[in-house]
Structure formats: C-alpha cells, structure tokens
Amino acid sequence: MQQLLQEIAQCTICKAHLLLGPRPVVSAHKKSKIVIIGQAPGTKVHASGIPWDDASGKQLRKWLGVNNKTFYDEAKFAIIPMGFCYPGKGKTGDLPPRPECAPKWHKPLFDELKNVELIILIGMYAQKYYLGEQAKGTLTETVANFHDYLPKFLPLPHPSPRNRFWLTKNPWFEVEVLPELRRRVKELI
Template sequence: MNNLLHNISQCTICSKHLQLGPRPVVSAHPNSKIVIIGQAPGTKVHNSGIPWDDASGKQLRKWLNVTDEDFYDETKFAIIPMGFCYPGKGKTGDLPPRPECAPQWHESLFNLMPNLKLIILIGMYAQKYYLKESAKKTLTETVANYTEYLPKYFVLPHPSPRNRFWLTKNPWFEAEIVPALKNKVAEIIS
C-alpha cells in the first residue's frame, strides 16, 4: 500500500490539464473499512492536502456522525476521489474530475483493502462510474433508491453548501437516509 500511495503522490498523468498542477489527495490503509469516493479536491483541499478539509467535509462528517479523529483514521475510512487533483475552474464552478484517475488507480487501491465493508459514492460522477446501468436517470432518483445498492454501496448527494437548494427540496434525504447512513457507519466502525 505504501508503494502504491507513493506512486500516486508522484502521478503526473494529466498534469497538462491541471490549472494548479498535480497534487494528488488520497488516503487509504490495508485495514480501511469504508471507502469514500467523491468528485475531486477543491482549491482549499488542494492547498492543504487534507481530504474533505472544507465546508463540504464538515457536512459529510455530520451526515456520517463521526468525529474528525474517526474520519481521518485511515483504518476506518479510505478517501479515494474520482479525480485525485484539483481539476480547475470552469464557467459554473469547478471542472469535472479528470477521467484518468479512477481507471488508473482505483482497482489497485481496492485490491489492497481486504477489509472493506462499504463504499460511499458521493455525487453523480462516482455513481455513474461504479453503478453503471443500475444508476437511475437522476442523482435524486439514485439517492432515493439507495437500498438497491446496499450492502456494497451507499449513494449520497454532494454535501457542498451549494447543494442547500437540493437538500431543501428533498427533505426526505436528511429525515430518512442520513439516519440510515449514520447507523450503517456506526455498525461498521464501532
């Protein structure tokens, strides 16, 4: 695992496409029990090098009902985004995660984590990549039907503050799905 993480830290596969240059942000351990697959680091995480070190991460930890200490304990949580580096700014926000990372690195990482119990897929990029044809037409439909993907996957919207409108429009998510997520996570990491 250490060799693989070192190789990832040196990756320059898509450097010509990265506005701020490569800085892969990923964490994993052979004993990781839960993998969190989000989109890609934002500028704050690019600068700190700490995954989910932003407002989205605070919200995600609330949904998971875990402390920072638990969240950053690699024996509990591996953090493997779809794109390991900040993809840059687009017209309406950050660009999509670079498509090179997941096919290049994900399987190798998963092969070194035999104790995995759950993969949390955050947002459409992760859900489309992993669920393929079983993903619904919209993220809302996929999340509403989260039980179809258990026990392997738990699907979530992005916890970004920009998703406040989605959360307000879909109160069932925080009323029904977040408690199920909290229970599942507690069961695995306790």
C-alpha cells in the same frame, strides 16, 4: 499499500490539464472498512493536501455522525476521489474530475483494500462509474433508491453548501438516508 500511495502521490498523468499542477489527494489503509468516493479536491484541499478539509467535508462528517479524529483514521475510512487533483474552475463551479485517475488507480487501490464493507458514492461521477447501468436517470433518483445498492454501496449527493436548495427540496434525504448512513457507519467503526 504504502508503495501504491507513494506512486499515486507522484502521479503526473494529467499534469498538462491542471492549472494548479498535480497534487494527488488520497487516503487509505489496508484495514479500511469504509471507502468514500467523492469527485475531486477543491482549491482548499489542493492547498492543504488534506481530503475533505473544507465546508463540504465538515457537512460530510456531520452526515456520517463522526468527528475529525474518526474521519481521518485511515484504518476506518479510505478516501478515494474520482479525480485525485484539483481539476480547475469551470463556468458554474469546479471542472469535472479528470477522467484518467479512476481507471488508473481505483482497481489497484481496491486490490489492497481487503476489509471494505461499505462504499459511499458521493455525487453523480462516482455513482455513474460504480453503479453503471444500475444508476437511475438522475442523482436524486439514485439517492432516493439507496436501498437498491446496499449493502455494498450507499449513494449520496455532494455535501457542498451549494446543495442547500437540493436538501430543502428533498427532505426525505435527512429522514430516510442519513439515519441509515449513520447506522451503518457506526456498526463498521
């Protein structure tokens, strides 16, 4: 696993497309039981090199019901984004994750992760990639039907502060999804 993580840390396959240059951010251990697959690091995470080291990460840890020490324990949580480097700024937010990362690195990572019991899919990119045809037409429908993907996958919206409107519009998320998420995380850690 360490050799693979070192290879990923040195990856430059999409260097020409990265305004801030490559800085892959990934965290995993062969004992990881839960995998969090998000989109791609933002500028703060690009600067620190620490996954989910921003407001979205703070909200995610709250959703999971874990503190920083537990969240960053690689034997408990592997953190594998769809795109490992900051993709750049778009018109309404960050650009989508670079398409090169997941096909190149996810399978080798999962080949090393033999103890995974839950994969948390955060956002549309992760859900479409891993659920394929089973993903519903929208992120909201996919998350609302989270039971369809258990026990292997649990889809979530992105915990970005920008998603406050989505959370307000979908109060069932806090009532139905978060208790199930916290229950499963507590069982596994």
